[in-house]
Amino acid sequence: MAVTLNELKKNLGETVRARVPLAPYTNFKIGGPAKYLFEARQSEDLVKAVQVANEFKLPFLVLGGASNVLVADKGFTGLVVLVRNSQLKVEGTRVTADAGVKLSFLVQQTVAAGLSGLEPLVAVPGTVGGAVYGNAGIPQVPKGFIGDWVESVSVCREDKIILLKRAECGFAYRQSGFKQTNDVILSATLELQRGDASKSQELIKKYIAARKGQPYHKPSSGCIFMNVPITNADEVRQKFAGEEKLEQFLLRGQLPSSWLIDRAGLKGRTIGGIQVSPDHANYLVNVGNGTAEQVMEMISFIKQQVRDKFGIQLSEEVRYIGF
Numbered sequence: 001m002a003v004t005l006n007e008l009k010k011n012l013g014e015t016v017r018a019r020v021p022l023a024p025y026t027n028f029k030i031g032g033p034a035k036y037l038f039e040a041r042q043s044e045d046l047v048k049a050v051q052v053a054n055e056f057k058l059p060f061l062v063l064g065g066a067s068n069v070l071v072a073d074k075g076f077t078g079l080v081v082l083v084r085n086s087q088l089k090v091e092g093t094r095v096t097a098d099a100g101v102k103l104s105f106l107v108q109q110t111v112a113a114g115l116s117g118l119e120p121l122v123a124v125p126g127t128v129g130g131a132v133y134g135n136a137g138i139p140q141v142p143k144g145f146i147g148d149w150v151e152s153v154s155v156c157r158e159d160k161i162i163l164l165k166r167a168e169c170g171f172a173y174r175q176s177g178f179k180q181t182n183d184v185i186l187s188a189t190l191e192l193q194r195g196d197a198s199k200s201q202e203l204i205k206k207y208i209a210a211r212k213g214q215p216y217h218k219p220s221s222g223c224i225f226m227n228v229p230i231t232n233a234d235e236v237r238q239k240f241a242g243e244e245k246l247e248q249f250l251l252r253g254q255l256p257s258s259w260l261i262d263r264a265g266l267k268g269r270t271i272g273g274i275q276v277s278p279d280h281a282n283y284l285v286n287v288g289n290g291t292a293e294q295v296m297e298m299i300s301f302i303k304q305q306v307r308d309k310f311g312i313q314l315s316e317e318v319r320y321i322g323f
């Protein structure tokens with residue numbers, strides 16, 4: 001028999017709520033209700049929520065900053081756990097941060113402690129857990145991804161707490177092994193390097209300034225597609241001969257999806273309340289009452305256009321929830 005709100009409250013406390021709209025929690029401002037919602041303020045609450053969901057055979061979903069998700073208009077028929085644990089410990093060059101710590105806060109704290117390495121992450125919204133899950137970062141700089149600095153990750157798997165070494169996390173561009181498991185990330189330990197706080201602050205200013213041309217403060221899920229790995233340089237040279245930035249892309253080994261979508265002439269294209277940003281073509285912006293259905297329609301339209309024009313298949317970076 002399906003678990004009731006009262007049973008969940010008995011197990012997780014009075015703060016569990018039923019039929020909670022998820023749109024206000026997401027950066028996209030899109031998404032229907034969670035059947036149940038619980039905020040985990042401590043790692044113990046997070047573990048308990050996973051155990052209770054498993055015990056009652058209730059599907060569960062953890063969300064950090066909800067900055068990289070598209071929640072279906074019909075919502076999620078299970079328990080949504082908002083990860084809000086927030087412990088942060090610095091010991092020498094080693095930093096252990098709870099999954100719920102915001103990335104921007106983590107960067108500022110590590111810089112204040114005289115440590116360097118995480119500056120490229122300063123303007124990536126979301127939490128440590130979400131960042132580890134998707135190996136967040138920027139490809140333009142060496143060691144620009146969180147996975148580059150991870151020493152170990154503590155996870156809750158079924159009802160056990162396990163410590164995974166970096167080599168067991170499967171980090172790659174926008175990838176980690178966590179995308180294939182149901183592990184819930186509790187915290188991550190990062191090994192940073194000693195730095196110079198004033199130089200780090202300069203870098204931080206630079207990374208924040210680099211966002212100026214992006215629709216950073218508008219409702220979106222950031223980049224909707226992953227960049228495209230270049231597997232055959234000759235073919236790419238032939239296809240895009242004469243393009244100004246081509247050598248730069250070849251050097252980086254990736255074609256930016258924003259560039260392809262722009263070249264396909266899709267900037268500014270609108271479906272309902274969803275628009276391909278005129279400022280950065282890989283951002284879909286909710287310009288007013290956009291729905292998940294419209295985002296899906298736009299994603300499929302963009303993929304078809306880019307495939308027809310360039311023979312290139314785009315892959316989504318955003319995680320679909322409740323579809």
Ligand SMILES: Cc1cc2nc3c(=O)[nH]c(=O)nc-3n(C[C@H](O)[C@H](O)[C@H](O)COP(=O)(O)OP(=O)(O)OC[C@H]3O[C@@H](n4cnc5c(N)ncnc54)[C@H](O)[C@@H]3O)c2cc1C
Nearest residue numbers: 064065066067068099126127129130131133136137185222
């Ligand atoms: C304006 C904007 C700019 C962005 N720029 C960048 C960028 O430069 N580089 C980049 O990499 N990303 C970028 N993003 C995407 C996003 O911010 C990152 O992917 C971020 O790391 C997601 O973290 P989150 O806490 O919001 O994750 P969420 O969106 O909450 O979750 C994303 C996925 O991670 C899972 N997850 C979250 N927490 C946990 C946990 N504790 N345990 C297990 N799974 C978990 C969720 O279930 C979900 O599947 C941007 C997004 C926006 C809106």
